[in-house]
Amino acid sequence: MPFTLFNTATRQKEELRTQEPGVVKIYACGPTVYDFFHVGNARAFIVFDTLRRVLADRGWKVVYVQNITDVDDKIIHKAEAEALPPEKLAAKYTEAFFQDLAALGCLPAHHHPKATEHMAEIIALVRKIMAAGHAYAVNGDIFFSVRSFPGYGSISGKNIDELEKGARVEINEAKQDPLDFALWKAAKKGEPSWDSPWGPGRPGWHIECSAMSMKYLGESFDIHAGGEDLIFPHHENENAQSQSVTGKPLARYWLHNGYLKIEGEKMSKSSGNFWIARDVLKVIPRQVLRLFMLSAHYRSPLDFNPENIEAAGHGYAEFQRTMERLRGIIRLPRQEDYLTDTTAAELEKELVETGRSFSAALEDDLNTAGALGFLFRLANKTRQIIAGRPPKTHQLLQVFHAVHEALGKMAEILGVLPEPQPVPEVVQKLIEQREAARLEKKWELSDQLREQIISRGYALEDTTFGSLALTQNQFILAELFTSQQATRGVPADRNRKK
RNA sequence: GGCGGCAUUGCCAAGUGGUAAGGCCAGGGUCUGCAAAACCCUUAUCCUCGGUUCGAUUCCGAGUGCCGCCUCCA
Numbered sequence: 233m234p235f236t237l238f239n240t241a242t243r244q245k246e247e248l249r250t251q252e253p254g255v256v257k258i259y260a261c262g263p264t265v266y267d268f269f270h271v272g273n274a275r276a277f278i279v280f281d282t283l284r285r286v287l288a289d290r291g292w293k294v295v296y297v298q299n300i301t302d303v304d305d306k307i308i309h310k311a312e313a314e315a316l317p318p319e320k321l322a323a324k325y326t327e328a329f330f331q332d333l334a335a336l337g338c339l340p341a342h343h344h345p346k347a348t349e350h351m352a353e354i355i356a357l358v359r360k361i362m363a364a365g366h367a368y369a370v371n372g373d374i375f376f377s378v379r380s381f382p383g384y385g386s387i388s389g390k391n392i393d394e395l396e397k398g399a400r401v402e403i404n405e406a407k408q409d410p411l412d413f414a415l416w417k418a419a420k421k422g423e424p425s426w427d428s429p430w431g432p433g434r435p436g437w438h439i440e441c442s443a444m445s446m447k448y449l450g451e452s453f454d455i456h457a458g459g460e461d462l463i464f465p466h467h468e469n470e471n472a473q474s475q476s477v478t479g480k481p482l483a484r485y486w487l488h489n490g491y492l493k494i495e496g497e498k499m500s501k502s503s504g505n506f507w508i509a510r511d512v513l514k515v516i517p518r519q520v521l522r523l524f525m526l527s528a529h530y531r532s533p534l535d536f537n538p539e540n541i542e543a544a545g546h547g548y549a550e551f552q553r554t555m556e557r558l559r560g561i562i563r564l565p566r567q568e569d570y571l572t573d574t575t576a577a578e579l580e581k582e583l584v585e586t587g588r589s590f591s592a593a594l595e596d597d598l599n600t601a602g603a604l605g606f607l608f609r610l611a612n613k614t615r616q617i618i619a620g621r622p623p624k625t626h627q628l629l630q631v632f633h634a635v636h637e638a639l640g641k642m643a644e645i646l647g648v649l650p651e652p653q654p655v656p657e658v659v660q661k662l663i664e665q666r667e668a669a670r671l672e673k674k675w676e677l678s679d680q681l682r683e684q685i686i687s688r689g690y691a692l693e694d695t696t697f698g699s700l701a702l703t704q705n706q707f708i709l710a711e712l713f714t715s716q717q718a719t720r721g722v723p724a725d726r727n728r729k730k
Numbered sequence: 731g732g733c734g735g736c737a738u739u740g741c742c743a744a745g746u747g748g749u750a751a752g753g754c755c756a757g758g759g760u761c762u763g764c765a766a767a768a769c770c771c772u773u774a775u776c777c778u779c780g781g782u783u784c785g786a787u788u789c790c791g792a793g794u795g796c797c798g799c800c801u802c803c804a
Contacts, residue, residue: 243734260804262804263804264803272803272804273804275804277804280804305802306803388800390732390799390800394731395732396800397800459803459804460735460798461802463734463799464733464800465801466803488804489804490798491797491804493797496796498797498798500803501803502801502802503803527742527753528744529744532736532743533798539741539754542754543741543743543753543754543755544742545754546753546754546767547754550753553767557768593744601742601744601751601752601753602745602752604743604752605744605745605751605752605753607752609751612752615768615769616768616769616770618769619769620761621761621762670763675763678763682764682766691767691768692765694762694766695768702766702768
């Protein structure tokens with residue numbers, strides 16, 4: 233089955249056909265390390281982490297590159313505010329980025345190139361762009377000439393003339409055209425700078441991505457990914473400056489995820505309405521956050537609010553319990569019976585269909601919401617059977633085993649697999665004692681033992697397969713949305729056009 | 731002003747030219763010695779108006795509403 237993805241550049245779903253068969257080269261825009269990232273940023277990280285997991289599961293060899301922007305205006309400003317040298321500040325938040333990325337359950341990229349470690353490549357690329365006649369120097373600044381590149385606007389679907397009419401850009405006298413953008417910025421006093429043929433300075437915002445992506449993935453690679461807000465100007469500019477030298481589009485497929493919103497509005501640092509990801513993770517298991525993120529299609533907007541998080545949390549808890557039930561049941565010794573079990577056969581059929589549907593959904597432009605629907609359906613079907621007190625046939629236990637494995641694998645691909653929590657000896661003992669008490673119809677003692685089990689944080693379920701202890705997985709949501717634990721800004725008062 | 735996206739049940743959210751997955755919440759009920767966060771049942775003329783079609787929520791057009799990009803931003 234073909235793998236399709238929505239390509240921003242063509243505005244349609246296209247079958248993924250990579251340059252090198254079986255290998256997919258992905259560049260995902262990473263963070264500017266001037267602060268902890270917020271959950272909106274986390275959405276992009278999670279979505280594209282999921283993409284690579286899915287591709288890898290389908291047998292592709294994935295080469296995944298995610299940059300770190302460690303020199304930039306915002307870093308310089310923040311460094312002043314925190315009274316740290318810019319390099320120290322960047323190092324601090326780079327470290328935080330890696331911690332938080334891991335906490336989100338995202339696999340590390342194969343390369344995490346930093347802008348400051350690729351000055352030679354950046355300068356070389358700027359030289360090439362100048363040599364090709366697409367850039368000009370003004371007082372130590374180098375600007376890319378947008379008009380010199382005929383394909384400008386091809387990624388974002390914009391038109392230069394229309395852009396200029398609505399331009400809100402500050403007029404910079406040095407630029408030949410308001411849309412021209414800096415490839416290299418001359419250093420101001422006290423700013424970090426590197427020597428270059430044009431004097432000391434630092435790279436413009438877009439050039440590092442071109443230089444580093446081409447270094448690690450080649451002049452034209454398969455997938456370039458990032459948030460919707462990077463389409464213009466960032467990705468447009470990256471492509472223009474790259475293609476003006478290589479004659480080839482920087483990437484074949486341009487993928488963009490939709491915004492995470494708060495109360496209907498885009499979450500962003502500049503408007504102040506954001507939640508810091510690491511704070512959120514203090515109160516929400518990462519699986520719940522991922523489940524929430526993946527419960528909508530990656531290109532749709534998604535609202536970060538208590539109701540939605542809670543729904544994801546409860547759904548996750550239910551899934552976790554299903555896995556625990558299965559784990560408890562499949563430990564049972566197999567019986568050597570040869571009964572034909574229609575229940576088992578039905579579940580097995582469901583299992584096969586689910587696997588197929590799950591894959592098909594993900595292969596269709598990474599439809600995680602659809603895929604989750606199938607996963608939950610199988611989980612529910614399994615619970616129905618357990619609750620239905622079926623005969624404990626060898627065949628059924630075998631199918632339960634297979635279902636447990638399949639659900640686990642699907643959850644793993646999406647990064648929402650609960651970590652198995654073995655039931656402690658003590659609790660296991662209590663369960664055994666209670667079962668013994670029940671056999672003797674000592675109800676009072678049995679209920680006492682149950683209370684003890686509950687007080688240790690476990691719920692009990694008496695099934696046809698025996699008594700099962702389930703961990704109580706509750707997270708205190710109110711804590712997140714009312715406490716000071718998570719940094720929350722106040723939306724800035726913005727002038728809105730009528 | 732230019733460009734783009736979205737509108738599905740109380741909430742979230744898939745999906746399809748032939749009357750609609752899944753999750754959450756709510757109300758009933760079931761199994762059970764009693765229980766259970768378990769199971770079952772119940773809740774959608776798919777924004778409006780036109781058009782194409784045997785048939786549209788699904789395609790086309792118009793309208794309305796919401797969101798976004800054109801400035802740093804995942």
